[in-house]
Amino acid sequence: MAPRFDNERKTIDLAVADLLEAQLLRSLGFANRGGYERLWLGQAIHSRYQEEALGEDASYRREVTISHRFVHRGYEVTVHGRIDGLRRNPGGGWVIEEIKSVRRGVGLSPAAQELYQRQAALYGWLLAHKLRAEGEASPHIEVELVLIEIGSDRLERQPVELKLPVIEALVKRRLNGLIRAHQQAAAARDARRRAAAELRFPYPEMRRGQERIVERVREVLADGSHLLLEAPTGIGKTVAALFPALRHVLRHDRRLFVLTAKTLQQEMATEVLELLNQDDAFRALRLRAKAKMCANDQLVCHEEYCDYAKDYYAKLQESGVVLRLLEGHRTLLPDDVFAAARRALVCPFEVSLELAERAQVTVCDYNYAFDPYVALSAFHADADLSDVVVIVDEIHNLVARGRGYYSPLLSARDIRRAAAEAAAGGAPIHHRIAELCLVLARLIEGLVDEVEPAAAKDDWAVEQRFPEDGLWRLRPQLDQVFVDYLEFRRETHSLSPDDRFVEQYFGVLKFLNALTLSDGAFSHFVERRGEDRRWRILCKDPSRFLGAVINRCHSVVGLSATLSPHAFYRDLLGFDRDRTERLSLPSPFPPENRRVVIDSSVATTYRERPRNYPRIAERLARFADEVPGNCLALFPSYAFLAQVAGLLRCERKRVLVQARSDSDEEREAILQTLRSALLRDVLLLAVAGGVFAEGVDYPGDMLKAVAVVGPCLPAVTLEQQLLMDYYEERFERGFEYAYVVPGMTRVVQAAGRLIRSADDVGVIALFDKRFLFRTYRQHLPADWLPQDGGSLAGDPAAAAAEFFHALAGEPT
Template sequence: MISLFPFDNIREPQKHFMETVYKAISEKKHCIVSAPTGVGKTAAALVPAVKHLLEKKVKRIIFLTTRHTQHRIAIETISRINEKNNISLKIGDIIGKRWMCSQPNADKMRSSDFFEFCKSLRKSDRCEFYMNTRKNSGFTNNAKMVVSQLEKTFSNVERIREFSSELRLCPYEIAIEIIRGADVIICDYQYIFNAGIKAGFLKKSGISLSESVIIVDEAHNLPKRLRDILSARVTTRIIKRSILQAKRYKENEVIPHLVKVQDAMNFLSHNIENEKKVKKQDFLNLLWESQDDYDNVVSEMSDAGERVSEQSRNSYLSSVARFLEFWPKEDAGFVRYIKNEPDNTTLFYNCLDPGLLMGEVISETNSFVLMSATLFPLEMYRDILGFKRDNCYLESYKSPFPEKNRLIQVIPRTTSTFRERNEQQYKSIAKICSDIIASCKGNIALFFPSYAFRNNVLQFIQTEKEILAENKALSREEKDELLKRFKALSNKGAVLLAAASGSFSEGIDLPGDYLKGVVIVGLPLEKPDTEIIELIDYYEKKFGKGRLYGYVYPAMIRSIQAAGRCIRSEKDTGIIVFLDERYVWPLYKKCFPEDWNIEIQPRDYAERIKSFFTSLNKKRLPKNS
């Protein structure tokens, strides 16, 4: 197996990682691996899976990732394995269908609307890209030619889109056809876990999960992604838009049903300040008399939504129909509640238990390999995802990067706890942040528990460095521009302000001098609302660890994930600061990686940071000849 390894040097943790994965696949078991940046997770997971593929013990390797950059890394790794060993494993690469679509502004649509939009265009022969690709259930000559060309090389999604667009072909259909003959498939979580997408994907691509190894990258995101797939919501704002849409497109027969749903939501939300739990039957009793009536209305609304999709890119009717389909489903592992906001009310049917969905896929699959830098504690992920204790290996590894390259501090002088959020606290936090910014030579990122908390602190921060602020309303292009600007300022230094729960806390790589410091301001605990309280209660009943699994550990994972933006290679240097008194409490302190040499610095934090950077600069000075 070592001979397959695509790089010259193999680290000891990688060797052990590969042995564990190989053993798990051999025994048709699973493994969950926590390995920090630098261990080389991608190669360590792929090599033993490829070994089994070559031994014909499995037929496919499916590499799941949420990050487009990771697609490229996985493709490069397989390419190196092929080149080094003179073999010819074939790769199929695919991302979400709407991100591949050549229809104008398809990527701007909501996923549910795009699904209906795409279906409608194909059904009515109005998509030239699809029609140019498929005819009479078969591929056109142009499509066959493009597939043949792309199969000769390792084609990522960008190349598939480029080739397909030149000939006005459907990139998604081309990618699926390539996957049919591929040994290694790189794709998003949705293709395996979303039942509505999974069935068609497996059928079209000819994949059998029982003969496949599934590698899940960034697996700390998996529980939330699975919950989201099984959850649904509807708002009074969407209902109002649905009524207007029904009038516009002459779907008048569903308007009384929509009004009834709106009235039911208004009744349930009457006299509540914020939110409250709702029983399944409380909502149903306000709608239609029998289950048959309910089912007929949902079917009627769904059909109307499809007809609207033929004329509009946004089908609000389909959104309402989807929610009504979800509402009568099971109670165990779910929470139903209603929430009031200014001018809008939301009714939720949200999943608490990701194991409900994961368990189904585990039972169908030969082996799972879950990996991330922040799978802590491993036992929690095993439990909540539904792996059996005797059928799942748990492994964790230390960082291979030199400890001398990083300074990790906890400054226990302030707190972000809800009851102590006041102007004086914000000023104290801002003072410490300002000191750290001044002491850090270069770019620095500050991560806050929320955007609102950040704004309260921001007004008191004093710095000569340019401040760049992320917010959740930014488009992907705007985020890219913000990061581009941040990198461009690395010589003189800039300050990036973001939320610990936002996309910048884990979806960005800023190696070398692009980022010299990270400050985690406060503890990013979820607001203890109805859903979080229910989640804690559910995990307490199921595992006896409700507060840990539902509240404490997720917050610490967010903190550590954000801290991981600094020090991305063995040559990187920088500081990581945790700013909250609770980080020294045993409950939270035990969550830090064992190999982190953390300094508790209540007062001399700024001087220590200055001396750290000074010592680094001295080491870089050339010796006298």
């Protein structure tokens, strides 16, 4: 992140990279901005070299954290960094190593050479100040670049001249420039502070409950603590949280990230930000996925293959596209960024990242903060997040998403497909790839076949330790062939975005990374799915990884309609117990606007399901026909949905069915049909947890009833059983946390689509007798339950007829 100034305390906090001139950093070119060879192979090469050095030299230390504090122009300045390697030379002096991986047969460019030497020399300067502070008057320090060739591991040591007075002067000159830039930006910061004081809630009055949200968010931001906010759908959580968060970040010169799980939620958050920014007080950016922001039809991020990557930094400066976008748009939408960047012939996604560094608010997917492979630089493991405020929408989704980040698999079928694709290439490198992929596939298949249960069916899974040594022994060979393959692709101008070998290579690296992270919160198992044989790693508890991000932030506010049990979400999301508060609010809407009914005459357990399909279809159809408007019916799975859809016969409703393969355009067409309903009212059959069940608004009369078929429990798989065992051991609530909580979360989220304002009315029908059992009933919102202690059981069709007749003032 950028240098951190605190004007009140007169402090500046800097990383070594901040002391390198921007022009020098940018002169390296586009491909060095996180190129995957350097990101993946570079890390492996660093680690391998450091491990060998530790074994050979007792004085060797790696990743040495170092800092220096001093006063400059009235500021207390702290510079911190991390030395790759530090050792003693035979004479007792110190040797600093700056380790870099380089392409085979390609020397460093003059710009790269200068950058790396300057960076290494700065570490020498830091060490010199540290040693002097410890009493070593004239420390002897040598600095060298350690250049390791990718693929061959050939090593070259280049000495770096260390002139401490020259470096001291360069540091002060760079500091003067940073201070000058900070002072020049002071007018904009002061304007934002004034705007914070003038910022007003965007609606004439707040709904009941919003005042409490605004006040509690204000308090936790002032304290630097976290908040888990549970409040019903429709109360206006997002705007009530964003309003005080914006005032805080504008007043204190902090940055706000709004994280969502779905595109539709990003759109809604952006609309709220637009309402809050009528006075043009800040810049808000919405990030779109890289694949959808690519202006090159091949999605190959390299200067040699993409006109939008070629001469990127030169064109960026010449075009002024970033400044024009910032001056011309208070809300920076993906389409506008894409169009402007394309006109300037610069990469639209990279321009988005440039804008993210300057915008006060960024709206994006969870991945950009929590996925270790795609996170923004602001959220990297060593980034300082103390000036970052995060609002996480529908935060209950982050538990499963977090598990997924650290739960890779290796598929023998996919690896064999990569082998077949490579073999078709014909060049020697293709044959090497094919042979190596087949070795890997046979390794996977051999273990799966060896442990296959005697009575196994077509699909099965069993916990199993992996022969890790065999996989690790393949790693150097994979690295070698990968580098050779990339060089071949460059030389033949045949780089492709859809390369199965490249995909599988990265898959192996992710798998090996997960192996190194594995502890008691992980399980390893093998499985057969049809003809495919797989190794899988399951992260059962992502809290240490998510918490490593969350607890470095100034404050994180998590929003959801379903955050009970509180301890489950707080602990599995990694929130610091001592810094995390809870706020749970009841529905602000009149209870008479809603009727909840449970059809206890049907059962949806896996065993009882087949004989109940006809009855569910018949009773769902009668219910929908009694509703004067559109209905949404949600099922635990596409398979269940298909069975009922084939039997459904509605007399007064047009039936639409969500398909697994629906595109964004097809989903939007369904929503448009619900909005218009020109022909007749619609019954939409969809899947709980999907796009139509969460994160979608159905305003006004767009929806009059929601039916949820079954508690929507996850399927019984080895994965869920492993989660159940883990939760039983940690919380002593295994079945509830592994099955009931995620299932009932989907139920409540789905039903929340119905009542989103004081004027909305409708019926919620729950089809399954289990909803009356205490295990499930306790997870229903308290305001759904009869205040007189009565039962919710009944006939959904009769309940709907009675409810809507009463609303119309008609006799039932």
